[in-house]
Amino acid sequence: MPKSKRYFYLVDEMNSQKGDVIAKGLKAISTVEAVTIDLTQGVVEILASRNPDINIQTACDVAGTVLRTKIKKKQLY
Numbered sequence: 001m002p003k004s005k006r007y008f009y010l011v012d013e014m015n016s017q018k019g020d021v022i023a024k025g026l027k028a029i030s031t032v033e034a035v036t037i038d039l040t041q042g043v044v045e046i047l048a049s050r051n052p053d054i055n056i057q058t059a060c061d062v063a064g065t066v067l068r069t070k071i072k073k074k075q076l077y
Helices: 016-027 053-063
Strands: 005-012 034-036 043-048 066-070
Touching: 005 053, 016 043, 016 053, 034 053, 053 066
Parallel strands: none
Antiparallel strands: 005 043, 005 066, 034 043
């Protein structure tokens, strides 16, 4: 089994309800182990064994948010 890695994404137009929809959608995927959402910065952190780029795009479309870009952890702080 591959080692899990953290992925960070910047999402626009996110509130608590849309964040919950994104988190629930991503947690349903077998390769995703954990999802953390920071509403103040608009950042979604995903712990996954595979690259979840397509999954986060789909989750954002369903929630009605806009996926701006993938970011690196060092860009957060």
